Amino acid sequence: MGHWRREYWTEHTGDGRLPWRSSLLVAVFAQAAGGWVHQLQPGREPLDALGRLLLLLGPALLLLRHRHPVPVLYGVCAVTLAYLACGYPYGPVFLSVALACLAAVVAGHRRAAWAAVGALWAGHLLIGHWLYRWLPPPGDGPAPWGTEGGITAWAIAVLAASEVVRARREQWARDRAERRAAERRRVDEERLRIARELHDVLAHSISVINVQAGVGLALLDTDPEQARTALTTIKAASKEALGEVRQVLDTLRAPGEAPRSPAPGLDRLPELVAQAAFAGLTVSVEGEDAARGLPPGTGLAAFRILQEALTNVVRHSGSRTARIRIRITRPPDALELRVDDDGPATGGDAGGSGTGLIGMSERAAAQGGTMEAGPRPDGGFRVLARLPLGNTAPGEDR
Template sequence: MPWNANEEAWFARAANGWGRRRPPSARWIPVVVALLVQLPGLVIAAFHAREDVLTLVFVALAFASSFVLVAARQHPGPVVAIVGALCVPAIAATTGPPVSAIPLALAVVSAVARGARVWAWGTLAGFAVIGPLGAYLLAGHPTAIIRPLIVALILCLLVGVGEALRNRRERYHEVAQRIAARRESAAEAERLRIARELHDVLAHSLSQISVQAGVGLHLFDTRPDKAKESLAAIKATSSQALEEVRGVLGFLRSEGYPTSYAPEPDLDRIPVLVETYTRAGLDVSYDEDLHSIPAPAIQLAIYRIVQESLTNVGRHAQAKTVHIALGESAGEYVVTIADDGRGLPDGVSESGRGMLGMRERAELLGGRFEVGAGDEGGVIVTAHIPARAAATNTGWTRAETTT
């Protein structure tokens, strides 16, 4: 049966408390309870010892059986059998309140709660036969069997208490496992997100630094002014990359260390990307036709897709022109990056972690990602992201906005 949020939260708190290691002294609690309850009966039996020594021996055995309950956690099955054997004579021989059955009752509940059902039912079956028979032999009249039978019935009802405790423990463990699996899944998703962010930031920045360094070296002797611009671009790119890396990793630092967070990349930074690659000699154009402002998570995803696509073009495509188009149609944002490079290898639709990262970004927001060949060669990358993605994927939104 499914649980609602309040029930699961309650069981989660209970599971945390249940899973804590109990102190060794806790195992003596049932022993003390059984001893205190039986103590008056032992005193009364001792007072009448001269008249009935055998009853005193039986009551003393039941009293001593309380100490066997110490081992109920480790050996619940043998404990219930031993306690039953020691308590049956006293229950059969005495009259009045069956206080000698208290250790057996605690042992039965403990055995059933810990899964030793066969031991518990076997002990109760033996008690239901031996108890009334012993009472009849000791008392000498048929009505003596009524008391042991009533005690056996009460013990059978206590089996239900043990089952309830067992079911509750199983539910606690189930909730604890579910919480652990959820936390592990969230941690894995966070690791993947961090890896994706670092890949996009470092791959783009290092690629730009390499391109600008090559341009600077090529023009250093003939056009020093252009070489100086390349060095300035390298400085700006490296500074920006450093800030973004600090933003991604800042929350992983231990408490007590200062944390620096860079502004989250958004659509306003796409023209900066375009200008950067234009300075490197690539003809990049950018057209934007939006009717609404996308949510921050969507803006970040679009920016990273454009960034990674330009990085791939600069490193592998050997292209001369790139066209970026961002529009809004039928309730979704559509971004397209097309180049005139050499395209993907034959028989390969996607390759590399960059393509995988772009696909993950689009699909995590409920969209889709496509890669295909252009009409005149090159590669066309298209991502469709629903406009309501931020509302339906709150986990992604929270994860992204923390950077």
């Protein structure tokens, strides 16, 4: 069924090619069956040169049915009426009408298709019950009402089948559009994930490097040993950033493969604390036991949220001796992170892109959680994130 569908719509996509295969098949079938149906209808006129020409003219018009569906349909109906008016036998001539009607309905010309088929039915009724007196075959009587019933049923069936095909084609088009939209969404989400990872890695490391570079320059002449410590911190932060950037880029080079190193989690929280301490901040952590046994996705989100929160303090705090309190708790079925910064905000441009808080919110939302950030009533700044854990008990390894 799928193979037939692909072949049919390859011929019916309006790509400029003529549907000569199906038109040729109709023409061959009409010519071959024309003589056979005359044996079943001995009272009709035998096929002569004119009859065979009319049987060829319908399929010839079908070659243009995708470019000009309405004119072709009316032309095929006119040829069919001429064929019936000449008294030739019923049969394969109606196949051209069916294909022309299908093309018109699928192209969206439903009213024109119903009008053309209705005109054909009315013309046949006129020929069979009034004009037959002056038309071949000689001495013919009015058409039996049983024949009229068959023609009526055939016309309704052709129109109904065309509507079904149109509906199915529209459904296939919607399905293809939905698949393309879903693929675009997946690509966009992956692009956003990679951009968020790079932002979090680079923003934190470069902020630490910027602070330590300033310390090193200020103390280069007066305290060379402290300047050396600052340079050592810069070297460690840059090495860590290069490693994480390389891990992110590896996912681009080999999509679908397992990463070569595990994603960072809260087991690396001591590294964040140490880097903040090198930047002159005082960081205290409560509830480190609650950070154990987290699912990888939750652990990565929690690590990046804390990393960005510390980066914002390094960037924006007006005091390089600001105190930061990190509190990690496990309320029922959740992980809660709270970061309190006691240092006053500078209110100036710290060189950030303004996407840090947005990135934290997106990470929390991606895990089905929430994130709030803002000034505290007693001064300073607070970041509060809540990530769901399902039925994981505290300390349970998943």
